[in-house]
Amino acid sequence: MRILLIEDDPRIRADLATTLEAAGYVVDAEADGEEGWHLGDTETYGAAILDLGLPGMDGLAVLKRWRAAGRDLPVLVLTARGAWAERVEGIDAGADDYLAKPFRMEELLARLRAIIRRSGGHASPVIEAGRVCLDTRQMRVTADGVPVSLSPQEYRLVAYLMLNKGRVVPQQELAEHLQSVHFERESNAVEVLIGRVRRKLPVALIETRRGFGYLVPEDEAGE
Ligand code: CA
Numbered sequence: 001m002r003i004l005l006i007e008d009d010p011r012i013r014a015d016l017a018t019t020l021e022a023a024g025y026v027v028d029a030e031a032d033g034e035e036g037w038h039l040g041d042t043e044t045y046g047a048a049i050l051d052l053g054l055p056g057m058d059g060l061a062v063l064k065r066w067r068a069a070g071r072d073l074p075v076l077v078l079t080a081r082g083a084w085a086e087r088v089e090g091i092d093a094g095a096d097d098y099l100a101k102p103f104r105m106e107e108l109l110a111r112l113r114a115i116i117r118r119s120g121g122h123a124s125p126v127i128e129a130g131r132v133c134l135d136t137r138q139m140r141v142t143a144d145g146v147p148v149s150l151s152p153q154e155y156r157l158v159a160y161l162m163l164n165k166g167r168v169v170p171q172q173e174l175a176e177h178l179q180s181v182h183f184e185r186e187s188n189a190v191e192v193l194i195g196r197v198r199r200k201l202p203v204a205l206i207e208t209r210r211g212f213g214y215l216v217p218e219d220e221a222g223e
Contacts, residue, residue, distance in 0.1 A: 001046035006036030033057035067094035074115035
C-alpha cells in the first residue's frame with residue numbers, strides 16, 4: 001500500500017520513511033505543503049501522514065483542499081505536543097486521527113493501520129476471505145492456518161485486495177498502490193505479481209475480471 005508522507009523536518013521525515021518502508025509500505029515523502037497537496041490530489045494513496053507546520057502551504061490548508069475536492073483518503077495529522085486547538089481544527093478539517101510529537105513509531109504504525117482498516121470498513125486487524133487470513137499487525141498471511149511466505153510486494157498486493165474484499169480493484173489502482181511515484185511502472189507488473197501470488201497460495205483467493213480488474217470475493221455465508 002502506498003502512503004503519502006508530508007513532513008518538513010528532514011530527520012523526522014527520514015525516520016518515518018524508513019519505519020514505514022520496513023513495515024511494508026511504499027512511501028512518497030514530501031517536505032513542501034503545496035507539492036504534497038498536489039501529489040495527494042493527483043495520485044492514489046492508501047493513507048497520508050500530514051504534518052501541520054509546513055512550508056509552501058500549511059497542513060490544515062492541504063487537508064481542507066483535499067476534502068473540498070472530494071479526496072477521501074485517510075489522513076493522520078501530526079501536531080505539536082499540547083496543541084489542542086490544532087488537533088480540534090485538524091479533526092474539524094477532516095483528519096481521521098492525530099498524533100502529537102514526539103511520538104513512538106509503534107504508536108504511529110498502529111494508528112495508521114487503524115485508519116486504513118476503518119477506511120476499508122474493517123474494524124478488526126484480522127481479515128478473513130474463505131480459507132485465507134490476513135493479520136495486518138504481523139503483516140502475515142495464512143491459508144488454512146499455515147503461514148504463506150510472501151515478499152513485501154506480494155504481501156502488499158494480497159493485503160490491498162483483502163482490505164477491498166468484495167470490490168473489483170482495477171489494475172491501474174493496484175499498480176498505483178504497489179509502486180512509488182518515483183519508479184517507472186511496467187505495464188504487466190501487476191499481472192506478473194498476481195501470477196506469483198497465485199502460485200504461492202495453496203487455495204484460490206484472487207479472481208480475474210477480464211477488462212475490469214481483480215477481486216477477492218466476499219465469503220459465501222456473508223458477513
Ligand atoms: Ca513542521
